[in-house]
Amino acid sequence: MKRHLERLIDKIRDKDDGCSWNIKQTHNTLLPYLIEETYELVDAIKNNDNIKEELGDILLQILLHSKIEEEKGNFNINDVIDNLSKKIIRRHPHVFESKKKLTDQQLNDQWDAIKAKEGKIKQSSDPFSIINKSLPPILKAIEIGNISNKYKFDWDNYKGPLNKVVEEINEVKEAKEKTNNKNKIEEEIGDLMFSIVNLARHLDINPDLALEQANNKFINRFNLMLQEFKNKQLFIKSSKKIKEKTWKKIKKL
Numbered sequence: 320m321k322r323h324l325e326r327l328i329d330k331i332r333d334k335d336d337g338c339s340w341n342i343k344q345t346h347n348t349l350l351p352y353l354i355e356e357t358y359e360l361v362d363a364i365k366n367n368d369n370i371k372e373e374l375g376d377i378l379l380q381i382l383l384h385s386k387i388e389e390e391k392g393n394f395n396i397n398d399v400i401d402n403l404s405k406k407i408i409r410r411h412p413h414v415f416e417s418k419k420k421l422t423d424q425q426l427n428d429q430w431d432a433i434k435a436k437e438g439k440i441k442q443s444s445d446p447f448s449i450i451n452k453s454l455p456p457i458l459k460a461i462e463i464g465n466i467s468n469k470y471k472f473d474w475d476n477y478k479g480p481l482n483k484v485v486e487e488i489n490e491v492k493e494a495k496e497k498t499n500n501k502n503k504i505e506e507e508i509g510d511l512m513f514s515i516v517n518l519a520r521h522l523d524i525n526p527d528l529a530l531e532q533a534n535n536k537f538i539n540r541f542n543l544m545l546q547e548f549k550n551k552q553l554f555i556k557s558s559k560k561i562k563e564k565t566w567k568k569i570k571k572l
Contacts (some may be wrong), residue, residue, distance in 0.1 A: 325396060328382045332390070346387060353380045365528070409433065446470065457527045460516040463535045480518035487511035 331341040360373040382396060389395040399542075408434050413419045413426070421429065439449075450462045467473050474480055491507040494500065519526035547565050548554040554562075 321396075321412065324378075324382060328386050332383075332386055334503070341383070344383065344387075346384060349383060353377075353384075361528070361531075365379055365532075409437075455527070457516055458531070459513075460513050461520055464517050465518045474517075474521060477518060477521040480514055480521055483514040484511065484518055487514045540566070540569050543572065 330336070331338045334342055337542045337555070356373065356376045356379075360370070360377055363369045363373040385394070385396040385399050408415045410430065412433075413421050413429070443449075446466050447463060450459055450466075454462065464473070487507065487510045491504065491511055494507045499506075516526050519529060544562075544565050545551065545554055547568075548557065
């Protein structure tokens with residue numbers, strides 16, 4: 320089956336008899352599709368629907384990127400699989416070597432030690448230097464919180480960041496009402512968002528997924544609200560009071 324997939328990729332990338340669109344693709348031009356397919360897989364998993372197809376789309380991206388490197392003479396998909404196999408074994412000595420049952424803390428410590436040995440964790444006075452610079456801001460904030468926790472610089476429970484969120488909301492209000500300085504307001508909004516991420520972390524909630532859920536909820540409710548009116552223009556021209564009343568009605572559904 321793997322060889323069959325390889326032949327298909329070889330065919331669509333064939334410079335003489337392949338697909339003109341696929342032939343001209345590079346790592347950089349394919350990157351947006353990799354990101355898009357990743358989010359589509361996340362959505363499929365959340366909805367427990369179409370997971371098989373979305374996993375296949377991710378696999379296609381992996382095969383295409385591997386093929387590009389093969390054409391450069393660097394490595395192929397077999398090398399990728401071999402490298403991954405070795406990594407799985409190397410990073411799970413408690414499974415493939417010692418057969419020991421470890422606690423979650425021991426597993427985390429072992430994981431960090433192995434990554435440090437691999438050179439994945441560079442020796443630096445900055446503990447945050449290990450964070451991938453390409454991470455989206457929300458995921459980066461989670462990593463910052465996790466590292467701070469390892470250094471025992473963290474709240475004991477969710478109440479700390481919850482109080483911090485309230486504090487930061489007041490600081491946003493103060494920045495707007497007292498200074499009305501955009502840079503200051505932006506700074507306080509950033510502090511507020513960072514505090515919300517920390518609150519989510521302490522509640523074991525993924526803030527990125529929580530925000531996406533809120534986005535979808537708003538879209539669904541908004542579309543239901545529109546259905547209460549005969550047409551879009553009627554909705555636009557209606558008063559704020561009527562819109563608010565309709566919105567509250569939809570929220571109760």
